[in-house]
Structure formats: C-alpha cells, structure tokens
Amino acid sequence: MIPFEEAKAIVLDNTANFGAIKVDLDTAVGQYLAETVRTDRDFPPFNRVTKDGIAIAFEAYESGQREFKLTGIAAAGTPELELNDKLQAIEVMTGAMLPLGTDTVIMYEQLNIQDGTAIIEKTVKQGQNIHKQGSDEPRGSVVLEKGLRISPAEIGVLASVGKKQVAVYRKPKVAIIATGNELVAVETTPKPHQIRTSNAYSIAAALEELGVSWERFHLKDQPEELKSALKNLSLKFDVLVLSGGVSKGKYDYIPEILEAIGTSKLFHRVQQRPGKPFWFGKNKKENTTIFAFPGNPASTFANFHIYFVPWLYKCLHQEPELHKIQLVDAFNNDLPLTRFVRSYASLTKNRLEAKLILGNGSGDLTSLCKANGFVELAPDCLHKIGDWVPFIPTKRII
Ligand SMILES: Nc1nc2c(c(=O)[nH]1)N[C@H]1C(S)=C(S)[C@@H](COP(=O)(O)OP(=O)(O)OC[C@H]3O[C@@H](n4cnc5c(N)ncnc54)[C@H](O)[C@@H]3O)O[C@H]1N2
Numbered sequence: 001m002i003p004f005e006e007a008k009a010i011v012l013d014n015t016a017n018f019g020a021i022k023v024d025l026d027t028a029v030g031q032y033l034a035e036t037v038r039t040d041r042d043f044p045p046f047n048r049v050t051k052d053g054i055a056i057a058f059e060a061y062e063s064g065q066r067e068f069k070l071t072g073i074a075a076a077g078t079p080e081l082e083l084n085d086k087l088q089a090i091e092v093m094t095g096a097m098l099p100l101g102t103d104t105v106i107m108y109e110q111l112n113i114q115d116g117t118a119i120i121e122k123t124v125k126q127g128q129n130i131h132k133q134g135s136d137e138p139r140g141s142v143v144l145e146k147g148l149r150i151s152p153a154e155i156g157v158l159a160s161v162g163k164k165q166v167a168v169y170r171k172p173k174v175a176i177i178a179t180g181n182e183l184v185a186v187e188t189t190p191k192p193h194q195i196r197t198s199n200a201y202s203i204a205a206a207l208e209e210l211g212v213s214w215e216r217f218h219l220k221d222q223p224e225e226l227k228s229a230l231k232n233l234s235l236k237f238d239v240l241v242l243s244g245g246v247s248k249g250k251y252d253y254i255p256e257i258l259e260a261i262g263t264s265k266l267f268h269r270v271q272q273r274p275g276k277p278f279w280f281g282k283n284k285k286e287n288t289t290i291f292a293f294p295g296n297p298a299s300t301f302a303n304f305h306i307y308f309v310p311w312l313y314k315c316l317h318q319e320p321e322l323h324k325i326q327l328v329d330a331f332n333n334d335l336p337l338t339r340f341v342r343s344y345a346s347l348t349k350n351r352l353e354a355k356l357i358l359g360n361g362s363g364d365l366t367s368l369c370k371a372n373g374f375v376e377l378a379p380d381c382l383h384k385i386g387d388w389v390p391f392i393p394t395k396r397i398i
C-alpha cells in the first residue's frame, strides 16, 4: 500500500501521447488545439466601413465644403470603389470596403440628403467610422496558441482564418469494463442477489462530458473469460477503466489476470478512503493504460475524478488544475488514510467554500448526487473550520 501523493504522482508520471488528428471545425469545440494558428490576412482585411452613410475625402470638409454630390454606392461584399472627385461622396454600407480616395465616413443620421446631394449637419473628425485594416491583428500574427481548449469564441476565429480542418490532440479511446457476476443490465429487474451495473453508466457519462469516446463491456468473474477479453480489449483501446474485482475476495481476479496478460503493475492499494484497492498499470507493448478501480460506486466515482481526469488533461498537454477550498465544517480524520469526503462547494464572498456531506460509506451512491465534489483531507489530522484543502470537482460549480 502506498500513500496517496505517491499514487497520484505515479499516475501523472505515466501519461501517454496519443498524437494529433485533423478534425472538422464543426466537431472541434471542446478539443485541445495541436497547432499554432496565425491570421492568413489582416484583421480586418480592409479598411471596413462601420456605419451606413457616406464616405468623403476629409480634406474637402476641412476646406469648408458641406454639400457632396453622391456618385455611387459601396455595399458589403462588392469590390473596392474609387472616389475620383474629392468634392463628391460615395454612399457606403456597414461592412463595405472604404472607397479609394476617401478617409472619413459620416452616418446617415448626421446628413440631410436631397436630390442626390448630402449636406453634412454635424462636426466631422478625420478617419471616423472606419475599422482600419490590420488594426486588430496584422497578417501572420498568432491568434490562437497551441494547447488551448477550443471554445465557441475560438471556433469563430478559426472560421475567419479559413481553418475548415484543425489539428487537435487526439483523445484516448476508452473501454469501460464492469466486472462481477452480480451485475445485470440496467433495463432488467434484478433478482434479490443482483445489482444493476451503475458504475459503467456513471463513468460513461463522465467520459461523455470530457468528450472522450468509450465502449462499455461487462465481464463475469471467470478467469478464462476475463483473460481473453482483457487481452483483446488492451489491443483495441488506449485505456481500460475497470470497476470491481480488485480487492481481497476469492473472486477478485483482476490484478493477477492483468499481470498474466503482460500488463505491468505500477501500484496496487493506496492509503485512501474511498478507493483504497485501486490497481494501476500499463501494458507497455500495446501502450495501454489500465485504471482498475474498486467496485464500490463511490470508490469508482471518486477515483475516476481523482486520478483519471488529471491524467487525461496531462495527456492532452494541459496543466493539472489545483482547486483549493475552505471548509465550513470541521472533520477529524483520525485514520492513516487520505480521506475524500463528498462535499458541496459554493462560491461565497469570492472564495469557494465546502460543506461536507457525510454519506453512508463507499456503497452510498445517492449522496454523490447531493455533492459537487470531494474535499481531500490529509491523514491523521484534525481539519478545522476555515482550513484550506484541495477540492476535486465532480460537477460544474459556476
Ligand atoms: N478483506 C477485505 N475486503 C475488502 C477490502 C479490503 O481491503 N480487505 N476493501 C474494501 C474496499 S475499500 C472496497 S472499495 C471494496 C472493493 O472491492 P472490489 O474492487 O473487489 O469490488 P467488488 O467486490 O467487485 O464490488 C464491490 C461492491 O461494488 C459493487 N459493484 C461492483 N461493480 C459495480 C458496478 N459496475 N455498478 C454498481 N455496483 C458495482 C458490488 O456489487 C459490490 O457491492 O472491497 C472491500 N472489501
């Protein structure tokens, strides 16, 4: 058995690189950019008119002229026009290219237009109502850095620089494997000794939220079946997330079978609660990472968030997030185990505070719904009200 800090460090030291893939812009949201994106033209690409009105040469206005004969209309989407006579003006629409020979735009509301002539009724400043070419970003400048998470705002930028396909870090393909003879499908009515396979669903949902593709399997506690299925699955998937069968029971075959199929154990059993019998390893030949979580629902659920989520972020070249939270309840952890206590975090006076939700042990699934994360409480320690402790979110808080 190893301390929690050591286990976490081993997991984070054993990340994998799944390379980069090109995806269509429509599927890129939530992915992590694997290329540096530069502008392919100036932003904006031309001197862009920002008000519907007229464009004039300011020097004519400066020399006292107030009446301008209108000689044409520049609409958004039409090629650049040219004003040949500085004593005249061209009507311009928002989004149009500013006509050559003009440098100032006056909006319709400040004009009196009669018989094709515009009379200026307000004071005019040179260069007004023009979004200057390249004033946001010159051509070739970096607009999106490699590694950032693509949100709808970045999608807009990618679209405007012509990136219909974008390189993103590939996320691993995950096999979710529930083990146990007692488990039955969700849609069945369980016999008294049977349990519906909830873990495989909560993990699938958590992966779904992370945008990770998954397939779900159920394996019985039968060594031969486990052996061939696990061997097969480690060839096809980047990650196996197992639940159950890792403790001390007579039918807890998973650790020995994982080793028998060529997987190296990196650790088994951690000084923590819940989640103590966690087994972690790697199949170096197949480059498969194996998270074999203890079967109790709270144990699988907690360990998924404690280990798998930061491991995934690191694989995707993201800095691990460390949230600290202030306790509003005291907790005497008198065990030599790191405790992960369900808690409800809320933002109060600009700081995150955690109310502890004392559930009914690792099998208590329903109290997980009342919590939005776990606080991490150090072993053999009296945690007082107001102490700052690490927080592992399991739901979106803001
Ligand atoms: N002698 C010892 N016994 C146990 C120890 C120990 O150290 N010594 N550790 C306990 C701890 S802590 C945990 S956690 C469990 C973990 O056991 P396993 O990983 O072997 O899990 P199972 O025995 O297969 O299942 C435990 C429990 O969870 C239910 N389960 C399993 N899979 C699912 C699923 N997909 N959906 C819903 N529920 C599931 C299963 O029915 C059991 O009730 O071991 C303790 N024992």
Ligand code: MOO
Pocket: 272, 273, 274, 275, 276, 277, 294, 296, 298, 299, 362, 363
């Ligand atoms: O550690 Mo177990 O995961 O407490 O129930």
